[in-house]
Amino acid sequence: MAMATIARRKASTFLTSRNLYSNTTGLKYSFFIGSRGFATSSDDNDVVVIGGGPGGYVAAIKAAQLGLKTTCIEKRGTLGGTCLNVGCIPSKALLHSSHMYHEATHSFASHGVKFSSVEVDLPAMMGQKDKAVSNLTKGIEGLFKKNKVNYVKGYGKFVSPSEVSVDNVDGGNTVVKGKNIIIATGSDVKSLPGVTIDEERIVSSTGALALKEIPKRLVVIGAGYIGLEMGSVWGRLGSQVTVVEFAPDIVPTMDAEVRKQFQRALEKQKMKFMLKTKVVSVDTSGDTVKLTLEPSAGGDQTILEADVVLVSAGRVPFTAGLGLEKIGVETDKGGRILVNHKFATNVPGVYAIGDVIPGPMLAHKAEEDGVACVEFIAGKEGHVDYDMVPGVVYTHPEVAYVGKTEEQVKSLGIDYRVGKFPFMANSRAKAIDDAEGIVKILAEKETDKILGVHIMSPNAGELIHEAVLALQYGASSEDIARTCHAHPTMSEAVKEAAMATYDKPIHI
Numbered sequence: 001m002a003m004a005t006i007a008r009r010k011a012s013t014f015l016t017s018r019n020l021y022s023n024t025t026g027l028k029y030s031f032f033i034g035s036r037g038f039a040t041s042s043d044d045n046d047v048v049v050i051g052g053g054p055g056g057y058v059a060a061i062k063a064a065q066l067g068l069k070t071t072c073i074e075k076r077g078t079l080g081g082t083c084l085n086v087g088c089i090p091s092k093a094l095l096h097s098s099h100m101y102h103e104a105t106h107s108f109a110s111h112g113v114k115f116s117s118v119e120v121d122l123p124a125m126m127g128q129k130d131k132a133v134s135n136l137t138k139g140i141e142g143l144f145k146k147n148k149v150n151y152v153k154g155y156g157k158f159v160s161p162s163e164v165s166v167d168n169v170d171g172g173n174t175v176v177k178g179k180n181i182i183i184a185t186g187s188d189v190k191s192l193p194g195v196t197i198d199e200e201r202i203v204s205s206t207g208a209l210a211l212k213e214i215p216k217r218l219v220v221i222g223a224g225y226i227g228l229e230m231g232s233v234w235g236r237l238g239s240q241v242t243v244v245e246f247a248p249d250i251v252p253t254m255d256a257e258v259r260k261q262f263q264r265a266l267e268k269q270k271m272k273f274m275l276k277t278k279v280v281s282v283d284t285s286g287d288t289v290k291l292t293l294e295p296s297a298g299g300d301q302t303i304l305e306a307d308v309v310l311v312s313a314g315r316v317p318f319t320a321g322l323g324l325e326k327i328g329v330e331t332d333k334g335g336r337i338l339v340n341h342k343f344a345t346n347v348p349g350v351y352a353i354g355d356v357i358p359g360p361m362l363a364h365k366a367e368e369d370g371v372a373c374v375e376f377i378a379g380k381e382g383h384v385d386y387d388m389v390p391g392v393v394y395t396h397p398e399v400a401y402v403g404k405t406e407e408q409v410k411s412l413g414i415d416y417r418v419g420k421f422p423f424m425a426n427s428r429a430k431a432i433d434d435a436e437g438i439v440k441i442l443a444e445k446e447t448d449k450i451l452g453v454h455i456m457s458p459n460a461g462e463l464i465h466e467a468v469l470a471l472q473y474g475a476s477s478e479d480i481a482r483t484c485h486a487h488p489t490m491s492e493a494v495k496e497a498a499m500a501t502y503d504k505p506i507h508i
């Protein structure tokens with residue numbers, strides 16, 4: 001999909017007439033769809049969404065809010081998709097709980113808070129995580145009811161471009177018909193040759209979120225978002241964590257300077273990295289798991305032992321059993337569904353959003369896709385700009401970024417300025433004794449327009465949003481610098497970095 005701003009364009013009359021429908025009995029009948037393209041038969045939907053993750057459930061709610069008759073089909077029995085059930089939410093719950101334990105054992109004493117013993121109650125920690133998940137997933141069912149979204153629990157597959165046959169979770173089959181069908185079936189873990197996930201000793205993120213014991217040695221394959229977040233969780237709870245990464249660097253999408261500092265911060269927390277290394281095979285026949293490793297470029301093999309191995313080498317679009325081939329939806333080589341700027345596939349009336357299409361595999365991006373897709377369907381204007389999607393790694397410190405890295409700016413040949421400010425010089429960070437990190441801003445030399453912002457700090461995932469807004473509205477570094485920021489806050493480091501970009505900072 002074109003990454004450029006899908007902005008302020010009239011959706012006009014792009015909806016095509018689709019006038020052949022069939023029901024379960026095979027009876028065919030036809031009717032005309034009006035110029036706005038909404039259904040005219042009482043049992044048909046204007047919008048059917050397959051998948052109830054952040055892309056799908058948000059699209060369904062937005063469609064209903066726009067007055068469209070909407071049904072959402074979800075196979076897992078609960079709403080919220082990967083993100084709420086086995087992704088963003090449970091991982092952030094465990095990151096928070098494990099951070100509290102780590103603070104208690106490493107930092108409280110220096111703040112004058114002492115107690116005789118601290119221990120981890122893993123079942124209670126998991127229970128807290130499960131409670132957060134179930135509260136939120138049930139909350140979405142409530143939102144569906146409130147917005148009158150029809151919810152069908154079952155596995156959906158296309159029988160035609162306007163009909164989805166659903167194998168219901170409690171048995172039976174329903175055919176759901178819709179004028180417009182949105183595929184929001186998300187993604188699944190990418191498997192590696194020679195590594196079979198059993199979710200006990202060789203786990204995906206799903207298994208890593210539900211381990212019954214703290215592994216003595218955890219080997220993580222892949223130094224991306226999942227590997228670093230889940231590695232942090234178990235490392236804080238006491239595991240020796242070794243991260244094996246094929247590439248020369250951790251999180252390849254990050255600005256190199258910030259990434260280096262980030263890696264050092266994680267190493268201080270005793271996370272070990274084996275970069276430029278690949279896993280050749282995994283042997284689970286003994287009491288411990290033995291991984292055979294090799295330099296990415298080839299060379300001598302070594303053996304690494306582990307109690308648990310986390311496979312986090314990326315995710316792939318999930319379209320199994322959906323019947324895409326039956327209706328002729330085009331995908332790329334990686335299996336991602338190809339869509340145009342309105343999220344329309346090559347099959348009229350069939351759309352796709354979220355992890356199943358090209359673009360960042362992030363929950364907030366899927367949500368933006370969902371809203372824009374439905375707005376286009378409703379004849380309104382949709383707007384998503386993938387260049388403005390922030391990325392956040394929720395470790396401690398967190399790393400958050402939006403826009404271009406310094407490497408990207410250089411490779412585009414843009415004349416630029418850099419402004420940096422370390423949290424060591426930020427009063428709030430010093431006050432709370434949590435001052436590891438930096439804000440780095442890149443701006444075009446001639447216009448001072450902000451091109452990218454990179455933050456490593458506690459709560460960087462919250463701090464980044466003024467930068468996202470600035471980028472979205474084409475702000476300059478001076479715009480941020482001249483905006484009054486409350487004192488004492490971490491956000492003042494963003495202001496100071498902005499001052500350093502176009503002029504000079506005060507506090508360093």
Ligand SMILES: Cc1cc2nc3c(=O)[nH]c(=O)nc-3n(C[C@H](O)[C@H](O)[C@H](O)COP(=O)(O)OP(=O)(O)OC[C@H]3O[C@@H](n4cnc5c(N)ncnc54)[C@H](O)[C@@H]3O)c2cc1C
Nearest residue numbers: 051053054055075081082087088156186354355361362363
């Ligand atoms: C461990 C982990 C942590 C993550 N943390 C973050 C984070 O902190 N922030 C962030 O932005 N992103 C995070 N992500 C990524 C985020 O979860 C995804 O980007 C997001 O869930 C994508 O939303 P989606 O709606 O496209 O797909 P999904 O959330 O995957 O939802 C798709 C849904 O479709 C259902 N489905 C699939 N096929 C069918 C079918 N044929 N019929 C019916 N239903 C079907 C699935 O059961 C699923 O519930 C994380 C991912 C993981 C694995």
Ligand SMILES: NC(=O)c1ccc[n+]([C@@H]2O[C@H](COP(=O)([O-])OP(=O)(O)OC[C@H]3O[C@@H](n4cnc5c(N)ncnc54)[C@H](O)[C@@H]3O)[C@@H](O)[C@H]2O)c1
Nearest residue numbers: 222223224225226227244245246247312313314315361392
């Ligand atoms: N905080 C967040 O927003 C968050 C958290 C978790 C997951 N996610 C999303 O989920 C997706 C999947 O996460 P992920 O961490 O699995 O993928 P990722 O793409 O973030 O990282 C995968 C890493 O594995 C490495 N790799 C690939 N093949 C390898 C191999 N054979 N051996 C060793 N290393 C290998 C890659 O070089 C890369 O660094 C991400 O794209 C991310 O968007 C986001």
